Amino acid sequence: MAMASPSTAPQRVAVIGASGYGGLQTLRLLEGHPHFQVTFLGGERSSGKRWSELTPFLPLPDDPVVQVPEPEAIAAAADFAVLSLPNGLASQLVPPLLERGVRVVDLSADYRYRSLAQWQEVYASEARSFPRSDSDLCDEAVYGLPEWHGERIAQARLVAAPGCFPTASLLGLLPFLKQGLVDVGGIVIDAKTGTSGGGRAAKEHLLLAEAAEAVAPYGVVGHRHTSEIEQIASQVAGLQIQLQFTPHLLPMVRGLLSTVYCRLRDPGLTADDCTTVLRSAYRESPCVEVLPVGTYPSTKWVRHTNRALLSVQADTRTGQLIVMGAVDNLLKGQAGQGVQCLNLMAGLAPATGLPLLPFYP
Numbered sequence: 001m002a003m004a005s006p007s008t009a010p011q012r013v014a015v016i017g018a019s020g021y022g023g024l025q026t027l028r029l030l031e032g033h034p035h036f037q038v039t040f041l042g043g044e045r046s047s048g049k050r051w052s053e054l055t056p057f058l059p060l061p062d063d064p065v066v067q068v069p070e071p072e073a074i075a076a077a078a079d080f081a082v083l084s085l086p087n088g089l090a091s092q093l094v095p096p097l098l099e100r101g102v103r104v105v106d107l108s109a110d111y112r113y114r115s116l117a118q119w120q121e122v123y124a125s126e127a128r129s130f131p132r133s134d135s136d137l138c139d140e141a142v143y144g145l146p147e148w149h150g151e152r153i154a155q156a157r158l159v160a161a162p163g164c165f166p167t168a169s170l171l172g173l174l175p176f177l178k179q180g181l182v183d184v185g186g187i188v189i190d191a192k193t194g195t196s197g198g199g200r201a202a203k204e205h206l207l208l209a210e211a212a213e214a215v216a217p218y219g220v221v222g223h224r225h226t227s228e229i230e231q232i233a234s235q236v237a238g239l240q241i242q243l244q245f246t247p248h249l250l251p252m253v254r255g256l257l258s259t260v261y262c263r264l265r266d267p268g269l270t271a272d273d274c275t276t277v278l279r280s281a282y283r284e285s286p287c288v289e290v291l292p293v294g295t296y297p298s299t300k301w302v303r304h305t306n307r308a309l310l311s312v313q314a315d316t317r318t319g320q321l322i323v324m325g326a327v328d329n330l331l332k333g334q335a336g337q338g339v340q341c342l343n344l345m346a347g348l349a350p351a352t353g354l355p356l357l358p359f360y361p
Contacts, residue, residue, distance in 0.1 A: 011346050014040035014078035016069045019054050021200045022084030022107045025335035033353035040077040042069030069093060075100035082338050088126030095134055103345055104158050105338045111141035111160035112228055122227050144341045146350050147285045154344045164333025165191050165225040165247060168258035170232055171288060172310050172323035175281035177237040182262040182321055187243035191258040192250050197329045212251045220246050255299025256329040267319035274312040286351040297326035306336035306354040
């Protein structure tokens with residue numbers, strides 16, 4: 001995809017929800033970015049405080065004051081806004097920002113569904129707290145998976161960044177659905193994530209004493225990301241897909257590994273054949289790397305990077321295809337993907353300013 005010529009002046013970005021994990025990661029990336037400048041920090045509970053009071057470990061130039069996220073003030077200070085807010089809250093801010101010409105990347109789930117009614121069904125508790133009538137924006141929003149929707153993201157006013165589980169799962173699964181190489185029935189996704197995926201607010205099950213030395217499934221039936229994955233998988237396959245998704249919590253801070261099981265329509269396809277499919281799909285995607293056959297991804301290999309590692313194996317005995325994907329849930333699974341979308345919206349190469357090499361070990 002051809003990139004537009006970016007302006008020589010830094011493009012102004014507001015970060016709303018700046019002190020949460022998503023906001024902090026976004027700020028870290030933008031502070032080292034050659035083409036963006038953070039010009040507004042917004043927060044509700046943290047408004048009125050100097051940044052150094054909240055996060056002395058991440059100093060910002062001139063130690064700005066966190067402000068109440070009023071649309072007029074944001075629009076006066078920024079061309080883009082990254083919203084890292086609890087589900088439901090972003091929907092109260094997005095419409096007035098778009099009316100004022102601010103282009104938005106939303107890291108929450110508020111605009112990931114094309115149907116407002118489906119969002120209200122899946123996020124029922126948030127829907128009761130945040131009444132909405134913006135079904136037109138749900139239909140307009142572009143799902144922010146750059147490797148699949150890059151051209152639409154570049155033109156979008158509103159981008160809904162995917163969840164971390166859908167990112168790791170869909171990147172591996174979609175090329176095979178698009179080519180019609182796997183059955184659309186019986187797909188199973190087994191995924192594991194670190195504790196930072198639960199956000200920065202205190203939660204009992206994420207306490208060290210609860211999560212350490214343990215692996216535990218959760219949301220075994222009806223996890224919210226299931227319908228999000230099904231929506232995009234169905235769009236690419238051109239058929240309605242239902243699948244099984246089970247997440248697990250691991251005693252690590254960051255990292256996510258998704259293993260997808262599906263049945264090959266041609267059981268004669270080998271792991272080499274399927275690796276070729278993945279490499280063809282992502283040959284122009286700098287943030288996705290396909291590993292050699294027999295090399296399987298580790299979450300340690302993607303920590304602190306915006307890179308997704310994919311690998312595939314085919315079991316000729318059972319006719320099953322096993323696709324594995326690893327991402328850093330806070331970067332390629334959240335803030336890094338948001339900045340990747342910002343790059344496209346600003347006419348920049350998608351990986352501009354994003355880390356691709358891990359801190360290892």
